[in-house]
Amino acid sequence: MKRIDWNALDEQGRSEALARPVQSRASELREGVSRIITEVRVRGDAALRELSAKYDRCALAALEVADDEFTAAEASLDPALKTAIREAAGRIETFHRAAALQPVGVDTAPGVRVECVLRPIQRVGLYVPAGSAPLPSTALMLGVPARIAGCREVVLCSPARADGRCDAAVLYAARLTGVHKVFKLGGAQAIAAMAYGTASVPKCDKLFGPGNAWVTEAKLQVSSEPDGAAIDMPAGPSEVLVIADVAANPAFVAADLLSQAEHGPDSQVILLSDSAALLDRVEHEVERQCAELPRAEIARQALAQSRLIAVASLAQAVEVSNRYAPEHLILQVTVPRRLLEGIACAGSVFLGAWTPESVGDYCSGSNHVLPTYGHARSYSGVSVASYQKQITVQELSADGLRGIGPCAATLAAAEQLEAHRRAVTLRLAELESMI
Ligand SMILES: NC(=O)c1ccc[n+]([C@@H]2O[C@H](COP(=O)([O-])OP(=O)(O)OC[C@H]3O[C@@H](n4cnc5c(N)ncnc54)[C@H](O)[C@@H]3O)[C@@H](O)[C@H]2O)c1
Ligand SMILES: N[C@H](CO)Cc1c[nH]c[nH+]1
Numbered sequence: 495m496k497r498i499d500w501n502a503l504d505e506q507g508r509s510e511a512l513a514r515p516v517q518s519r520a521s522e523l524r525e526g527v528s529r530i531i532t533e534v535r536v537r538g539d540a541a542l543r544e545l546s547a548k549y550d551r552c553a554l555a556a557l558e559v560a561d562d563e564f565t566a567a568e569a570s571l572d573p574a575l576k577t578a579i580r581e582a583a584g585r586i587e588t589f590h591r592a593a594a595l596q597p598v599g600v601d602t603a604p605g606v607r608v609e610c611v612l613r614p615i616q617r618v619g620l621y622v623p624a625g626s627a628p629l630p631s632t633a634l635m636l637g638v639p640a641r642i643a644g645c646r647e648v649v650l651c652s653p654a655r656a657d658g659r660c661d662a663a664v665l666y667a668a669r670l671t672g673v674h675k676v677f678k679l680g681g682a683q684a685i686a687a688m689a690y691g692t693a694s695v696p697k698c699d700k701l702f703g704p705g706n707a708w709v710t711e712a713k714l715q716v717s718s719e720p721d722g723a724a725i726d727m728p729a730g731p732s733e734v735l736v737i738a739d740v741a742a743n744p745a746f747v748a749a750d751l752l753s754q755a756e757h758g759p760d761s762q763v764i765l766l767s768d769s770a771a772l773l774d775r776v777e778h779e780v781e782r783q784c785a786e787l788p789r790a791e792i793a794r795q796a797l798a799q800s801r802l803i804a805v806a807s808l809a810q811a812v813e814v815s816n817r818y819a820p821e822h823l824i825l826q827v828t829v830p831r832r833l834l835e836g837i838a839c840a841g842s843v844f845l846g847a848w849t850p851e852s853v854g855d856y857c858s859g860s861n862h863v864l865p866t867y868g869h870a871r872s873y874s875g876v877s878v879a880s881y882q883k884q885i886t887v888q889e890l891s892a893d894g895l896r897g898i899g900p901c902a903a904t905l906a907a908a909e910q911l912e913a914h915r916r917a918v919t920l921r922l923a924e925l926e927s928m929i
């Protein structure tokens with residue numbers, strides 16, 4: 495990890511210190527994804543089979559997972575894993591139900607009722623990554639809020655292995671959350687299939703879920719086409735920023751950094767501390783712990799684009815963190831809640847020594863599908879609201895219109911929209927004549 499002194503940097507140096515790993519093949523990636531999307535739009539299922547053979551090295555007969563495959567998947571799983579999946583699903587459900595929006599109704603003036611009602615998005619498409627590691631936890635994070643929202647049809651895509659099967663735990667988690675159809679599809683082709691529909695895959699209104707650069711680029715492309723699909727957010731390579739003070743446990747901090755570094759070579763992890771001694775200890779611990787990891791090679795590549803940054807104070811650490819807008823922010827400081835108030839931009843925050851980021855990934859109950867790459871400045875993580883539309887409703891009595899009609903008429907006149915004005919004044923005149 496590169497060691498940096500924040501206060502020795504000029505403005506450009508600071509921007510470089512917080513730069514995400516450059517998507518250096520950006521134009522190549524854009525064009526490659528665009529070609530895949532066109533292939534799927536034009537040739538549908540045939541293209542999906544060819545692309546799966548090319549990128550996932552699997553020969554698919556049926557694209558959809560059949561009932562007996564779900565049954566076999568469930569039977570093959572360790573009972574302890576099934577229990578953990580159900581336990582996690584229960585807590586995710588508890589939190590997401592509690593955090594769900596409620597319908598609202600208010601009288602904004604006598605006789606003027608304004609409401610907000612919630613309606614589920616009808617057909618949604620979920621993407622569960624499985625390239626480098628299958629993520630059944632992501633199936634829970636996406637499937638549970640979709641079920642709470644009441645979406646009519648929930649479709650899920652996850653890449654198949656070379657034997658043409660999806661990961662058994664992903665299938666178990668998908669079925670547990672009530673997903674209606676699962677397809678053995680990955681990458682940009684899965685996103686294209688759900689956005690535009692094929693003979694096998696239903697066209698979805700909105701797509702959800704994280705993924706690698708191809709998946710994220712495909713989501714961005716289909717969301718910019720009028721006949722494509724809406725998306726939850728750009729959720730790309732995982733990242734974490736830790737703020738730690740001198741009292742933090744260096745082994746805990748190192749483990750948290752490595753937990754996100756092991757996701758992929760394009761992950762990025764950052765430590766900010768006002769203590770040079772803590773930075774030294776964590777640097778040493780990261781080396782020591784990394785060597786023991788099965789995914790050490792992947793983590794090392796992520797660490798090569800990661801940073802240990804010395805700051806003057808914890809207040810400055812908060813400023814730097816807000817500027818970076820991390821997907822995950824861990825506050826391993828003596829009184830973490832004291833810093834929380836200053837946090838303006840982060841996907842999810844983890845307070846104190848006993849809150850590893852991994853619990854948010856799996857089972858505290860919060861959602862792990864979160865904005866990356868600085869998008870936490872303007873996006874939030876997935877929630878029940880992500881699967882809903884908020885529709886406003888208004889109803890006026892005659893007295894209500896008498897009361898607020900003149901206001902509307904004045905504004906319409908100022909905007910020189912005569913038909914708008916008359917829609918009000920006509921009624922006001924009618925009310926006058928009825929007296
Ligand atoms: N931000 C979040 O909330 C969040 C949550 C979980 C995971 N993640 C991230 O999701 C990502 C998962 O990535 P992954 O690769 O393991 O799985 P993935 O399922 O996203 O990608 C695998 C697919 O990529 C496609 N692909 C691979 N190489 C390709 C190529 N050269 N050209 C075209 N397509 C190609 C293949 O079709 C394959 O099916 C990781 O970066 C992880 O950090 C993010
Ligand atoms: N940390 C990932 C989100 O960036 C989510 C995840 C799933 N499994 C393990 N981790």
Ligand SMILES: [Zn+2]
Nearest residue numbers: 732753754855
């Ligand atoms: Zn993770």
